[in-house]
Amino acid sequence: MGIVNREKIRKMIMKRSASIGTIVAAVLLTGACTQKPATPPQTLSEAPVSVVQPSQEAVSTVPAIKINDCKIKLEELHGNTEKSQPDVTISYRNKTLVEGTDYVVSAEEESSSVGKHELTITMRGDYEGSQKVPYIVVPDSPVLTACSTKVTTALLEWTAVKDVDGYELEYVPADQKKPARIARVGKDTLSCELQGLLENRTYRFRVRSFKVVDGYSEYSAWSDPTEKALTKIKTVNGATYVDDILIVNKTYPLPADYGYGEDPEALDAFYRMQADAAAENIWIGIISGYRSYSVQSVTYQSFVYDRGQYEADRVSARPGHSEHQTGLAFDINSTAFAFADTPEAKWLARNCSQYGFIIRYPEGKESVTGYQYESWHIRYLGVEKAQKITASGLTLEEYYGLSSRYAD
Numbered sequence: 001m002g003i004v005n006r007e008k009i010r011k012m013i014m015k016r017s018a019s020i021g022t023i024v025a026a027v028l029l030t031g032a033c034t035q036k037p038a039t040p041p042q043t044l045s046e047a048p049v050s051v052v053q054p055s056q057e058a059v060s061t062v063p064a065i066k067i068n069d070c071k072i073k074l075e076e077l078h079g080n081t082e083k084s085q086p087d088v089t090i091s092y093r094n095k096t097l098v099e100g101t102d103y104v105v106s107a108e109e110e111s112s113s114v115g116k117h118e119l120t121i122t123m124r125g126d127y128e129g130s131q132k133v134p135y136i137v138v139p140d141s142p143v144l145t146a147c148s149t150k151v152t153t154a155l156l157e158w159t160a161v162k163d164v165d166g167y168e169l170e171y172v173p174a175d176q177k178k179p180a181r182i183a184r185v186g187k188d189t190l191s192c193e194l195q196g197l198l199e200n201r202t203y204r205f206r207v208r209s210f211k212v213v214d215g216y217s218e219y220s221a222w223s224d225p226t227e228k229a230l231t232k233i234k235t236v237n238g239a240t241y242v243d244d245i246l247i248v249n250k251t252y253p254l255p256a257d258y259g260y261g262e263d264p265e266a267l268d269a270f271y272r273m274q275a276d277a278a279a280e281n282i283w284i285g286i287i288s289g290y291r292s293y294s295v296q297s298v299t300y301q302s303f304v305y306d307r308g309q310y311e312a313d314r315v316s317a318r319p320g321h322s323e324h325q326t327g328l329a330f331d332i333n334s335t336a337f338a339f340a341d342t343p344e345a346k347w348l349a350r351n352c353s354q355y356g357f358i359i360r361y362p363e364g365k366e367s368v369t370g371y372q373y374e375s376w377h378i379r380y381l382g383v384e385k386a387q388k389i390t391a392s393g394l395t396l397e398e399y400y401g402l403s404s405r406y407a408d
Contacts, residue, residue, distance in 0.1 A: 114139050114163060115213040139164045139209040141220040146191075147205055149230045150401025151242055152198075156205055157191040158223070164209040168219070169194065174202045174227050195401075202229040231400060242400050245381055246326055249397065249404035250370045253320040256293040263327040266356070266380035270330060273355040282347045287376075288331035291324035314372050318406070323360065328380045340375035348378065353390035356383045365395050370404040 114137050139161055146157040156169060166187050171194055172180035185192050197203060206225040210217045233242050238255035240247045248254055270286065277284050291299065297319035303312035316322075323329035332348060339345050340363075349359055357380050363373040379396070381389065389399050397404050 113137060114211045114218055136218060138218050139211050139220040141223055142167060142207050142209050144205065144207050144223045144226050147226050147228045149197075149203070149228050150399075151231045151233050152196060152403065153401035154194045154197060154203060154205065154228065154230070155191065156194065156207065158207045160190055161209040161220070164211045164220075165217075167207055167209050169205065169207050170222070171197070171203050171205050173198060174204045197230060199233050200230065202227055242402065243385070245385065245396075245400075246328065247396070247400075247402060248321060248323050248326055249402070250317075250321055250406045251403045254293075254325050256320060259290060259292060259325045259327055261327055262289045262330075263380065266328050266330075269355045269357070269380060273352065273357070277344075277347060277351070280347070282344055284332050284344055284348060286330045287333060287335070288324065289329075290327045291322060293319050293325060296320075296322045296325060313370075313406070314366070317371075321406075323377075323379055329360065330378055330380075331374075332376045332378060335374070335376055337373075340373070345375045349375070352378050353386040354383065356380050356386045358386050358389055358396070360396065362395060365398075368395050368397050368404065370406075 116136050142158040142161050144156060144158050146155075148155045154171065158167065161167075164187055167185050167189070169183040169185070169192055170180045171183070172178070183192060183194060204225050204227050206222045208222045209220045212218075231242060233240060233247075235241075237258075239258060240252040267289075274284055296317065300312060300316045300318050303316040306312075307315075317324075324331075333339060333342075333344055352359065357378040359375065360377045360379040361369050361371045361374040363375075366372050380386075381396075389396065392399055396402070
């Protein structure tokens with residue numbers, strides 16, 4: 001179906017008016033229509049009327065345009081009905097539109113607010129008549145402005161839309177179409193972290209706004225989709241790596257035969273830290289470094305025997321799940337809770353990232369790491385990564401979007 005040229009219509013305007021809320025348009029019939037003497041004129045029963053972007057002025061009359069086919073295009077010159085859904089259809093009581101004849105229609109909208117309304121369509125010329133047609137004004141669409149991903153999570157941000165009740169987020173692996181997952185948030189929320197995404201996948205994200213009208217949700221169009229790959233996680237000889245960091249926790253174990261002793265690079269970094277601390281009259285030393293799978297098994301079982309499995313799982317790793325087996329984790333000075341209040345523990349927390357270490361199990365993060373606060377447990381990552389993670393205030397799990405939960 002052809003489209004009325006806006007400049008052409010404007011040039012044809014003979015009289016202008018500031019009548020707000022009135023839409024006047026020409027009926028344009030386009031396409032080939034072969035005349036045959038024995039064929040009666042075509043009859044219009046349900047002609048689609050599409051509404052396009054409004055101009056800044058309303059007009060009271062527009063010279064009609066010749067009809068070449070029996071399709072109607074409503075060129076909107078004022079109003080807000082470009083948001084109507086679905087396309088408006090009108091009926092002319094089985095009246096016949098005659099090729100080569102001039103027609104003019106006008107439309108007056110009831111309201112431009114989000115929700116259900118009626119549009120009054122009036123036809124003038126050889127045929128007179130009007131009809132009320134229902135239409136729906138939908139909310140504006142938000143714009144997805146940011147998308148950052150981790151191993152199993154994605155953080156989305158979007159622009160605010162006025163006069164809505166909330167937003168819906170759609171996310172789905174990019175290589176599949178359906179079913180997509182939907183998350184709904186309130187109108188004051190302009191960011192959302194999606195969790196539980198599938199590892200090593202690229203996801204497609206988009207957002208739309210909604211407003212509840214008469215118990216039903218009216219939706220905007222979806223924003224343009226954004227595709228983003230999750231942070232890659234890989235397994236090498238049974239060990240899990242993210243961003244070239246060896247990950248060991250309740251979710252990601254090590255093979256029983258992994259490990260050979262303290263990592264030389266981590267040990268050198270500790271000795272430098274120890275020397276600098278001593279220069280400030282702070283003494284720190286390693287009381288527990290590398291532990292093999294079998295040694296960790298004995299350690300864990302002793303906690304189970306003394307405290308029961310629930311409490312043991314809060315303070316000790318099951319065999320294969322201990323960072324000590326990597327040779328990259330050290331316990332410093334004391335494993336008593338009172339160590340946290342000592343000058344040594346406070347110096348360690350302030351300075352260890354400068355040497356490539358993090359406090360692996362921070363206070364208040366037990367639900368994330370799976371272990372209670374251990375002010376004495378440090379983990380070597382390298383200076384750059386340790387400083388970034390420490391500055392973020394996040395745990396290793398939070399920074400990369402990892403879980404830490406036993407399967408059973």
